Amino acid sequence: MRILHTYKETFADGPGIRYAIYVAGCDLACNGCHNPSSWPYDQGELLTDSVLERIRSEIISNPMLTGITISGGDPLDPKNATDTLFLLQGLEDLGKHIMLYTGRIAEQLIHSPVPEAQKTCLQYVDVLVEGPFVLGQRDTTTFRGSKNQQFVKTKEMYLKGCLYANKIHEYVINKL
């Protein structure tokens, strides 16, 4: 997977002051996508051990950061999910609140036969912002693109042993 951009501080990608990582590649082609230039997989910087170490250092050096946001592109695109899992596991010990934006639908990630890495990533994500962008439901008042997209506390589901149970609705929050 390749990294399109990192931002050392942002207020636009979730609550608080966050470090943002934008990955390259998405195969969903949502009508009205905010960032179609992120769709190709072959742009940006390859995610390597040294790039991960640089990201970690930048996060550790800023005590003001409250969280980390991973967006794109789509980090849970089937072509990206294995490397996104590597990224999530490499950041876990920093103890930051993790948000991840995906155009995939949480219900399908959990209950459909998708690659294992796509499912496993959910264990590391405090708030998953899930679902494709729907132009007719655009929402500019929250940290999501359209009203169909849900905020799901997938890590909490995992920790309570019900990530794969049919309980997503109990872990959906209305706003951040």
Ligand code: SF4
């Ligand atoms: S999932 Fe996100 S990046 Fe992919 S097409 Fe939809 S809005 Fe664009």
